[in-house]
Amino acid sequence: MAAGAPRIFVSHLAGVPAFDPNGEQVGRVRDLVVMLRVGRRPPRVLGLVVELTTRRRIFLPMTRITGVESGQVITTGVMNVRRFEQRPTERLVFGELLDRRVKLVETGEEVTVLDVSVQQLPARRDWEVDRVFVRKGKKATAFRRAKGETLTADWSAVTGFSLEEHGQGAESLLATFEQLRPADLANVLHHLSAKRRAEVAAALDDDRLADVLEELPEDDQIEILGKLKEERAADVLEAMDPDDAADLLSELPEDDKERLLSLMQPADAADMRRLMSYEEHTAGGLMTTEPIVLRPDATVADALARVRNPDLSPALAAQVYVCRPPDETPTGKYLGTVHFQRLLRDPPYTLVSSLVDEDLQTLAPDAALPVIAGFFATYDMVAAPVVDEAGSLLGAVTVDDVLDHMLPEDWRETEFHLDEGEGAATHGS
Template sequence: MAAGVSRIFVSHLAGTAVFDPNGDQVGRVRDLVVILRIGNRPPRLLGLVVELSTRRRIFLPMTRVTGIDSGQVITTGVLNVRRFEQRPTERLVLGELLDRRVTLVETGEEVTVLDIAVQQLPARRDWEIDKVFVRKGKGGALRRKAEAFTVEWSAVTGFSLEEQAQGAENLLATFEQLRPADLANVLHHLSPKRRAEVAAALDDDRLADVLEELPEDDQIEILGKLKEERAADVLEAMDPDDAADLLGELPEADVERLLTLMQPSDAADVRRLMAYEERTAGGLMTTEPIVLQPDATVADALARVRNPDLSPALAAQVYVCRPPDQTPTGKYLGTVHFQRLLRDPPFTLVGAMLDRDLQTLDPNTPLTALTSFFATYDMVAAPVVDDSGSLLGAVTVDDVLDHLLPEDWRETEFHSPPEVNSAG
């Protein structure tokens, strides 16, 4: 990378892989840290917030960055793996500066920050903000017609002011390809104000997926800042077992109010799950496994398995029951495993290929017995059946793991020595 000539827009750095000199990946860029300076001097880029494979976020000084090229960041190989903690004088470019409303110095007109460019200074290893890409107007339905252009940092003002209604459109655009668990990690490290703004900008399904991956305190905080009607919509979009777990942490009056606002069928599933003890098969199960009637074909089963919204564990088998085929079902007949579906012709009836030997779980089966079951039979999911023989739902191995790990496992990070030479 030639010093003094490369300009990089920060949206292109979000999620970029970080490598040591040997070519081993050490993490990904999640944000940039700058310090604002007095007058019209552009902010100095101090370093990068890098997320390691352990989910720990560390600070990588720009003095340890030897190259930014072809969608990758190269480091000197020496990393300080102490957890990144933002100082009062520092600003996060992606988390705090994008989507901000600032003012054009020349005209006094308000504009929205879409992107920010950084540049390495000539003959030095220092970096600073170079340009700001802005858009006139406030966006909305007419935002495509709004004028967008690039200006010098000194041409705008207002970055140091507290903003009460900062948007999140451009921040989200930089992370749109992230898995829900990774986006949840981004939200967890934002300020409560920005976390609420980003949550408000996500659609219901995306927010539901992210909520399922967040620590309990973050879930409660975000849900509490949503309007009740929207909170109910998001709860409907969540897996019923996750929605039940979240509602179980709220005051009883809030729970009943939200359940009343939900669609009756969705609320009924959640109420059924909340009736069981938390650390039992009934409390852990999902009420939405793949259920087929015995006259369905292999082709029908494979079509259901292909649903991209299903987790791999739920897609590993289908459960065959007499009508009705919504939980709680008619009589449970047996299970057909995905591998068996691949071996038989598409026209074969699932009722003719049942695994009747697979043990079913009683809804009151405790967590200790569940772990033994999954370990003994090498299963990733198992049917939960009541005394009358009706299928109530299915427990998946990821639900079991969630309750075996410490309560704060989503926030726990591996501890490493302060200095690690990743180049060996």
């Protein structure tokens, strides 16, 4: 939804149909999943519990929702149909927040929660609970009808929901470090005990855990993945960047690797197998299979819409690759690269095929690490296309993956800090 999107009371979402982009109904909304935060900060809305036509209830992340309109929810059509399982840090709005007794901060008066509203934050994909609709007076019972004044208050105006600062357990720890970048949260996890690390990992949602795993040392990755239920481990691997997931899978015993691959979506498993077929320190072993691919008849407007995807890393969003169909890697014939700055200089209706940088060299999948590093240094690039002998785009190598493999193996275990006096980044032991 756009910035300034209207406030939606959750009672209006109960039982509404959820549709895919083609207008086919996939199920009905049965609940909202939120994560409480420390103090009086509003809860973040993680997603919806959707009941499919088969009666199975699944989790649909807010990142997979493109619209919440009157009486319906529109999804991207991409869904994980594994059964929903509530995690320790999650709360169900209908099941746990409504009808709850809380207090008004200003007066200390007890009130009953009748409804809550959610709203999308401006210029972001995140959603929050922002208001609470409450009734004053005693709670209704089987023998007493509810009476009393009703009012709508800001989330911060009531108490009785949020986590306490001194609370114990993974949920308080996660709430405290919620704003940390994945690399910084990974550093926190690395220094926890194995037991505590497993508790925190179990409480993280799949996307957050995937981001954090990518930043952890190999031993920590294997340890955490091994303590997850196999179905969830497969979900987390699917949420990771393909090259990082393939690296992690390749370190597992053969039986464990094959079992996890069998639980993944076929397309994701195929990508993993393809990446694992290349030598580790080659372009094929370092590349991601999910760069931005556009057909020759796509426009600058189409390209910029793809570049805006917040799930993309800055390196992958820096350029788009123009190829003939099919659009998924391995693609049809690779035609060239269009840099982000060039997209900003041309009218929206311009065809990307007229803007390609045809002189930019490509990497062969068997190109060795020194060759790849030389490419980035020569052309001042942050990502490079990997193309096979047939001219098909296989993927793209990003500069961060090159650095990961050029730095010492234990570089992630070295504390990174900023010297505030000089503003210089240094590594300490």
